[in-house]
Amino acid sequence: MEPKDMICIACPLGCRLSIYEDNSAEGFIVSGNKCLRGIDYAVKEMTNPTRVLTTTVKISKAFFSRIPVRTNGAIPKSLIYEAMKLINCIEIQAPVRMGQVLIKNILDTGVDIIASRSMYEREMLDHIKDSTFEVKKSL
Amino acid sequence: MNNYEIVVIGGGPAGLAAAIEARKNGVKKILLIERDRELGGILQQCIHNGFGLHIFKEELTGPEYAERYIQELITMGIEYKLNTMVIEITKNRQITAINTIDGIMHIQGKAIILAMGCRERTRGAVRIPGTRPAGILTAGMAQRFVNMEGYMIGKRIIILGSGDIGLIMARRLTLEGAQVLAVAEIMPFSGGLTRNIVQCLEDYNIPLFLSHTVVDIEGQDRVKAVTIAKVDKNSIPIKGTEKRFECDTLLLSVGLIPENELSKCAGIELDKVTGGSIVNESMETSIEGIFACGNVVHVHDLVDWVTEESKRAGKSAAKYVKGESTGRYKVINIKGINGVRYVIPQLLRVKNITESINLMMRVDNIYKNIKFIVKGNGQKIKEIKRAHVAPGEIETIKITLNELTYRDYNEISVEIVKEEA
Numbered sequence: 001m002e003p004k005d006m007i008c009i010a011c012p013l014g015c016r017l018s019i020y021e022d023n024s025a026e027g028f029i030v031s032g033n034k035c036l037r038g039i040d041y042a043v044k045e046m047t048n049p050t051r052v053l054t055t056t057v058k059i060s061k062a063f064f065s066r067i068p069v070r071t072n073g074a075i076p077k078s079l080i081y082e083a084m085k086l087i088n089c090i091e092i093q094a095p096v097r098m099g100q101v102l103i104k105n106i107l108d109t110g111v112d113i114i115a116s117r118s119m120y121e122r123e124m125l126d127h128i129k130d131s132t133f134e135v136k137k138s139l
Numbered sequence: 140m141n142n143y144e145i146v147v148i149g150g151g152p153a154g155l156a157a158a159i160e161a162r163k164n165g166v167k168k169i170l171l172i173e174r175d176r177e178l179g180g181i182l183q184q185c186i187h188n189g190f191g192l193h194i195f196k197e198e199l200t201g202p203e204y205a206e207r208y209i210q211e212l213i214t215m216g217i218e219y220k221l222n223t224m225v226i227e228i229t230k231n232r233q234i235t236a237i238n239t240i241d242g243i244m245h246i247q248g249k250a251i252i253l254a255m256g257c258r259e260r261t262r263g264a265v266r267i268p269g270t271r272p273a274g275i276l277t278a279g280m281a282q283r284f285v286n287m288e289g290y291m292i293g294k295r296i297i298i299l300g301s302g303d304i305g306l307i308m309a310r311r312l313t314l315e316g317a318q319v320l321a322v323a324e325i326m327p328f329s330g331g332l333t334r335n336i337v338q339c340l341e342d343y344n345i346p347l348f349l350s351h352t353v354v355d356i357e358g359q360d361r362v363k364a365v366t367i368a369k370v371d372k373n374s375i376p377i378k379g380t381e382k383r384f385e386c387d388t389l390l391l392s393v394g395l396i397p398e399n400e401l402s403k404c405a406g407i408e409l410d411k412v413t414g415g416s417i418v419n420e421s422m423e424t425s426i427e428g429i430f431a432c433g434n435v436v437h438v439h440d441l442v443d444w445v446t447e448e449s450k451r452a453g454k455s456a457a458k459y460v461k462g463e464s465t466g467r468y469k470v471i472n473i474k475g476i477n478g479v480r481y482v483i484p485q486l487l488r489v490k491n492i493t494e495s496i497n498l499m500m501r502v503d504n505i506y507k508n509i510k511f512i513v514k515g516n517g518q519k520i521k522e523i524k525r526a527h528v529a530p531g532e533i534e535t536i537k538i539t540l541n542e543l544t545y546r547d548y549n550e551i552s553v554e555i556v557k558e559e560a
């Protein structure tokens with residue numbers, strides 16, 4: 001079989017991979033990868049491509065009206081739009097901690113949607129916003 | 140006048156890392172000034188993953204990467220001021236800053252670290268013809284609207300420029316229900332990371348038109364249509380290749396420029412190629428005691444390198460204020476030639492190198508199977524093979540102290556040589 005060329009996107013280095021099917025245990029031979037993750041990526045891309053999804057969720061009582069979220073693992077590429085629909089339905093309230101689970105086990109993938117930053121309540125913010133207060137005293 | 144040992148201007152990843160490192164090196168009185176209402180810089184709007192692979196060995200989103208450093212800064216008790224804009228610095232390291240609580244402040248720093256990041260090129264900077272309706276905005280602006288403020292910016296979208304922000308926004312807007320009709324790139328290759336071409340365009344079947352540019356914008360109040368056309372070698376549009384797209388929004392992702400208004404007013408020497416300040420191995424600018432790091436020096440594509448470079452700036456500034464000054468040693472000039480657009484740092488004092496130094500550079504085109512040749516006074520010091528290099532990706536070459544001191548060099552150059560097959 002002709003080798004298939006692809007670019008590894010498991011990290012920003014973007015190695016150019018070449019993959020073809022053979023009779024080995026993995027079923028594929030990969031070349032061009034600078035590290036082992038490249039092999040996993042190529043084989044997965046041939047069998048079950050997955051992606052980490054990053055998007056935002058509506059939040060109230062915070063400084064901003066959106067909070068960034070992500071899947072805490074990769075989900076099948078084919079489920080991305082369905083996941084987006086679910087994520088767009090929820091609305092949360094500040095305060096939120098980074099890493100807090102917002103949707104558990106989305107679409108039975110075993111993967112959760114987590115907040116990718118902390119957001120304080122707007123009122124709380126006035127106190128912890130910065131160290132301006134102390135700075136002012138010291139100036 | 141308020142006195143600080145080190146004043147850091149800008150609270151993005153560069154400023155955060157520099158301040159933290161300076162504290163780790165024993166500096167007590169540090170002040171970080173940020174004009175936005177929170178720390179983190181541009182990272183807060185870059186909600187996609189892909190940050191920190193080199194430093195944390197995991198793929199974080201921009202806000203997650205920022206939060207780790209913000210936490211560390213706060214835990215260390217480093218002073219910072221938000222909503223505060225620095226409006227002037229002098230070569231004597233005096234800073235003028237304003238905010239609505241303190242009014243105008245004059246601050247004296249023993250050392251200053253510049254970490255103001257960069258800003259986006261706008262429509263004016265690339266001279267696009269056509270009318271001036273609403274619906275034309277820079278990709279970074281759109282990113283802030285969509286990811287932080289929660290405003291959708293359009294339904295049918297054309298993106299000009301295939302830099303990373305443009306690519307990331309193509310995917311982001313598609314996920315949020317818009318139709319991205321085309322990404323047009325004037326160069327014959329994309330300026331973005333390859334992984335972004337794959338993950339953001341190919342995954343979502345968004346067409347990328349290379350060697351294309353916008354030749355007309357229609358619409359009175361709002362963008363109605365955008366026409367793109369193929370360009371020849373001299374970037375001149377070719378008649379008969381026009382494609383017209385009915386759309387309501389045009390995003391510009393046409394490059395970033397280091398934010399150096401402040402540096403200019405202090406009289407800091409800037410590099411014509413990078414648009415950033417000229418720095419030496421300690422990330423010190425042409426003015427003693429003023430250091431610079433991050434996108435204000437040159438536009439980075441990976442935040443990990445920003446952090447690394449900024450730590451170096453923080454450490455050097457700490458040395459400077461403690462009087463373990465880096466000193467007036469002999470200076471070697473470093474330059475890029477034959478395909479290497481620039482090399483950072485531009486100046487190097489061997490006496491300050493402990494083990495090795497990383498030279499960072501950008502190339503001017505896509506090359507396959509090449510060697511980087513590093514020469515000292517015209518003689519080869521080192522060569523490194525690369526299967527693929529592109530203008531969108533910063534290359535790093537490590538030079539050891541041994542290699543640097545093999546002879547007494549005045550000048551070091553880095554160039555590209557094609558490998559014979």
Ligand SMILES: Cc1cc2nc3c(=O)[nH]c(=O)nc-3n(C[C@H](O)[C@H](O)[C@H](O)COP(=O)(O)OP(=O)(O)OC[C@H]3O[C@@H](n4cnc5c(N)ncnc54)[C@H](O)[C@@H]3O)c2cc1C
Nearest residue numbers: 149151152153174180181189225255256304433434441442
């Ligand atoms: C859209 C986009 C996507 C990216 N994607 C990736 C990626 O996937 N992976 C990756 O590793 N890297 C990525 N990067 C690169 C990386 O995020 C940047 O290189 C990095 O954030 C630069 O940090 P900085 O601190 O130099 O600048 P910034 O983050 O821009 O911070 C500069 C700060 O200085 C403040 N400031 C400026 N002027 C003043 C003043 N006069 N007074 C007070 N404060 C001031 C600004 O408000 C800002 O907060 C991306 C960058 C962008 C723009």
Ligand code: SF4
Nearest residue numbers: 008011014015035038
């Ligand atoms: S093969 Fe390894 S180094 Fe290369 S892009 Fe993939 S993950 Fe990165």
